[in-house]
Amino acid sequence: MNKTGIAPVEYKVLVEQDKVDENVSKSSDIAIYIPETLQEREQWKMNKGTIIAMGGMAFRDGFERWLGPIPSIGDKVSYAQYAGSNIIGSDGEEYMIVNDKDISAILTEG
Secondary structure, three states: OOOOOOOOOOOEEEEEEOOOOOOEEEEOOEEEEOOHHHHHHHHHHHOEEEEEEEOOOOOOOOOOOOOOOOOOOOOEEEEOOOOOEEEEOOOOOEEEEEEHHHEEEEOOOO
């Protein structure tokens, strides 16, 4: 079991969301406060994270003919904007559970 205490089932993928930067933007001598509502909107816009765990059927059914890369645990991914649902892990952190088909890209550095 992973640190979250969450084990996805079937076609579900557990994603640790990327965090939004602090609520204050600092530029030279000026600090701009970013309201919490804007932070939430920015978080939803990002839709990026790291795969923490996958259900037993994730990326298996129908992917036999797929020629592209198949995500695995530890991959940084992008997922559909309104995909999945939020869940709090036993570690107190917030995660997303999304369907495997809602993962839209594997993100690589560069």
